[in-house]
Amino acid sequence: MTDITFDYFRCDDRLELFGKDKIEQKWNVLYEEMDFFLRQNDLSSAATIDKFLLSKAILDFYADIKRLKDFHKIKEVNSQKAIAYTAFWLLRRKPIQVYNAQAKIDDLSVFKVLPTLNERFVLQYILNYLSVREKKSHILARDEEGLKVFSGMLLYYLEYRLRDAQSLEMILMSFFAGQVYEQTDEDISSKLHPYDH
Numbered sequence: 001m002t003d004i005t006f007d008y009f010r011c012d013d014r015l016e017l018f019g020k021d022k023i024e025q026k027w028n029v030l031y032e033e034m035d036f037f038l039r040q041n042d043l044s045s046a047a048t049i050d051k052f053l054l055s056k057a058i059l060d061f062y063a064d065i066k067r068l069k070d071f072h073k074i075k076e077v078n079s080q081k082a083i084a085y086t087a088f089w090l091l092r093r094k095p096i097q098v099y100n101a102q103a104k105i106d107d108l109s110v111f112k113v114l115p116t117l118n119e120r121f122v123l124q125y126i127l128n129y130l131s132v133r134e135k136k137s138h139i140l141a142r143d144e145e146g147l148k149v150f151s152g153m154l155l156y157y158l159e160y161r162l163r164d165a166q167s168l169e170m171i172l173m174s175f176f177a178g179q180v181y182e183q184t185d186e187d188i189s190s191k192l193h194p195y196d197h
Contacts, residue, residue: 027058030086034096037121047117050097057093061085064165080172081165083129087122088165091158094118119158126168127151130175150175 031049038044064085065077096117113120124140131138139147154171162168 023058023062026061026086027054030054030058030090033125034121037124038096038117041113043114043117046100046114047096047098050095053093053097054095057086057089057095060089060093064089079129080169080176083126084169084172085165087126087158087168088162090122090125091118091162096121116155116159119155122158123151123155126154126172130172 031051031054034049034054035044038047038049065082068074068077068081098114098117101111101114127139131140136142139151142148157171
């Protein structure tokens with residue numbers, strides 16, 4: 001974690017429970033994924049990652065997870081919950097910030113996406129998670145109309161409808177339930193997601 005310290009936040013309870021290394025690792029992974037997202041979409045000259053806001057989002061995530069663990073007396077949360085709560089706090093804190101809307105960007109249609117960079121990153125973050133057990137290819141690379149509609153509706157939801165992390169968690173669970181429901185030759189309930197094993 002470069003140039004970031006959690007010393008400015010009152011987070012001793014989270015550092016003690018989860019460990020500074022685990023929190024820093026999550027910060028590093030998300031920072032690298034966001035940086036790759038900006039570079040992949042040729043947006044590095046127009047947007048940047050605010051390290052302070054990313055830190056705040058991660059600490060908010062761990063505060064929620066701490067409350068869940070304390071209330072439900074559980075040791076670990078499932079991956080759907082972790083992805084949903086991470087996505088929620090990234091959208092709430094918006095660590096990807098446009099700093100140069102006048103940057104020379106070859107594709108003018110890119111300017112339309114600048115106000116929704118955080119939502120688009122979170123869409124990719126969620127779809128990467130849902131695509132870990134690839135059937136044919138990543139959801140965004142598939143041509144099936146139903147998956148394109150799902151991706152489009154999820155982006156719309158992230159932009160205009162998101163209210164809480166629990167609703168995102170329900171979307172993720174519904175996606176996996178649909179896979180179980182459609183599976184006719186074998187029960188795949190125990191294979192919901194490799195992150196949980």
